[in-house]
Amino acid sequence: MSPAFSGNGFASIEWRGRGLQVEYQWIQPERADAPLLVFLHEGLGSVAMWKDFPGRLCASGGFRGLVFSRPGYGRSTPRAPDEWWGVDFMHRQAQEVLPALLQALGVSEAPWLFGHSDGASIALLYAASFPARVSGLVLLAPHIFVEDVTIANIELARTAYETTDLAHKLGRYHDDPDSAFWGWNRIWLDPAFRAWNIAADLAHVRAPVLAVQGLDDEYGTLAQIRGIAERVPATRLVELASCAHSPHRDRPGDVIAETVAFIKTARSSQP
Numbered sequence: 001m002s003p004a005f006s007g008n009g010f011a012s013i014e015w016r017g018r019g020l021q022v023e024y025q026w027i028q029p030e031r032a033d034a035p036l037l038v039f040l041h042e043g044l045g046s047v048a049m050w051k052d053f054p055g056r057l058c059a060s061g062g063f064r065g066l067v068f069s070r071p072g073y074g075r076s077t078p079r080a081p082d083e084w085w086g087v088d089f090m091h092r093q094a095q096e097v098l099p100a101l102l103q104a105l106g107v108s109e110a111p112w113l114f115g116h117s118d119g120a121s122i123a124l125l126y127a128a129s130f131p132a133r134v135s136g137l138v139l140l141a142p143h144i145f146v147e148d149v150t151i152a153n154i155e156l157a158r159t160a161y162e163t164t165d166l167a168h169k170l171g172r173y174h175d176d177p178d179s180a181f182w183g184w185n186r187i188w189l190d191p192a193f194r195a196w197n198i199a200a201d202l203a204h205v206r207a208p209v210l211a212v213q214g215l216d217d218e219y220g221t222l223a224q225i226r227g228i229a230e231r232v233p234a235t236r237l238v239e240l241a242s243c244a245h246s247p248h249r250d251r252p253g254d255v256i257a258e259t260v261a262f263i264k265t266a267r268s269s270q271p
Helices: 053-061 089-104 118-129 148-163 166-170 177-188 191-195 199-204 223-231 252-269
Strands: 007-015 018-027 036-040 064-068 112-116 136-140 209-214 235-240
Touching: 007 089, 018 053, 018 089, 036 053, 036 089, 036 118, 053 064, 053 252, 089 118, 112 118, 118 136, 118 199, 136 252, 148 166, 148 177, 166 177, 199 223, 209 223, 209 252, 223 235, 235 252
Parallel strands: 036 064, 036 112, 112 136, 136 209, 209 235
Antiparallel strands: 007 018, 018 064
16 A cells, blocks of 8 residues: 655745645655655646655655645645736746745755656756756656647647536546646647747756656657757656656556666765
8 A cells, every 4th residue: 555645734835926825745754864856746737636656656765755736736726717827837836936835845955856747847947947956857758848749639638628527527636627727728828838948948957867758648759858868968768668648657667666766876876
């Protein structure tokens, strides 16, 4: 049986002139000397959407974990109905929201960031903005630029949300499914977002990187993780067969094994 989360609650932060409540859960916080993994969810994710994966990973590696729902997601403060996110929304999450949350929770060490999809891109941007404040990155299906296949499938998601019970299904993981879905969907489908590209930011990343992508990823091609490896020398690539956009769901055992080995190796080489 997977270990239970050991603590949860809401952290208060200020962002965009508003006081927000950010849902979080700790995993094994009593392991004071263990590496801390901070989990950053996908564009429609939340604490609940991770299910038992963070607990399984932390149990396998002997890690501590921090899982949270970004504002607009899960049980965190929803996005205001008239709030439209800009092209820089991932930069703002990396440079404003994540630092504010870590400060509110008293995290002063340099954690390991474990990000999926949009969360992986946010992890990269945090590492580029604050090189000394991150120990390493584990990136599942990250985006560093916009591809046609990504837009095509996000358009399909919009149709599904408008014509099927997708909103009801997302309600299992979000107090306000409209907040989560439209915040993500509208900006990705905004014509201005087609020019979004963070490749230049990667020159500032100093932390070691494990980049994982499925060969059947419906939201991106291998050009994404290979583009990271071209720009961040300390990158290990893992390309998984029989795996789509969510490697931690499609191939959890492989992701856990690769992550544990990566962190163990990286820590052994750090001063």
